Amino acid sequence: MAKKNKHNSAGTxxxxxxxxxxVAHTVHPYEHDPHSDLGYGxxxxxxIGADPRQVYKxxxxxxxxxxxxxVVPVDSKLDLKAVASAVGGKKATMADATVAERAxxxxxxxISPLGQKTRHTTIVDESVLSHGTVYVSGGRRGLDVGLAPADLITLTAAKTAPIGRD
Known part of the structure; x- marks a missing residue:
């Protein structure tokens, strides 16, 4: 059963x-540090005290x-050629931040892969299948959710492919 949390997260x-x-999930609010040099993921x-290989950006x-x-582990980089190949495309570039936010x-x-304003083709790195629980953004900075990889794939209608690289 879904876990509710009183940390201003239920509205995302x-x-x-x-x-x-x-979907069974856990809610992990944390204090986002805008001055952190680690990057969001x-x-x-x-x-949240999670292995970076289980936390996905x-x-x-x-x-x-x-x-x-x-969607790739936070300690990986997104392989643009692999993403293009996974969707049968030729050329991939990172979307402009404003475009990503609007979409x-x-x-x-x-940005969470869940509950987006418009459903987009989603590719999740195949490493997701090696974990019992994974964490993704809960829809705002300072909020992650934990869920089973199968539920992430189902809810986003995702395809898995090797799209992450070190």
């Missing part, structure tokens, strides 16, 4: 999507002009 679209689907992993990519969501309804650093 990601949390609402999990609750609506009846590694900061989240450290703050959500990145928006433009593949041949179409927005695609790439998802979230702010950079808080």
């Amino acid at each position: 679209q990601a949390i609402l999507a999990l609750e609506k689907a009846g 590694l900061e989240a992993a450290k703050a 959500t990145l928006m990519v433009s593949v041949d002009g179409k927005l695609v969501v790439g 998802t309804g979230y702010v950079v650093g808080g």
Whole structure:
């Protein structure tokens, strides 16, 4: 059963999507440090005490002009060629931050693969399948949610592929 939390998290679209689907999840609020030099994802992993290989970041990519969501571990980089290949495209570039925010309804650093304003083709790094629980943004900076990889894949209608690299 979904766990509710009183840390101003219940209102995010990601949390609402999990609750609506009846997906078991945990909510992990933390104090976001705007001066952290770790980057959003590694900061989240450290703050919630999770292995960075289990914490996933959500990145928006433009593949041949179409927005695609790439989800990779926070200690990895997104392989743009692999994302393009995974969706049958030729050329991929990182989407402009403003475009990503408008398309998802979230702010950079808080973009969740769950509950986005518009559903986009989503590719999750295949490493997700090696974990019992993974963590993704809960829809704002300073909020992650833990859930089963299968639920993440189902809720986002994602395909898995080797899109992360060291």
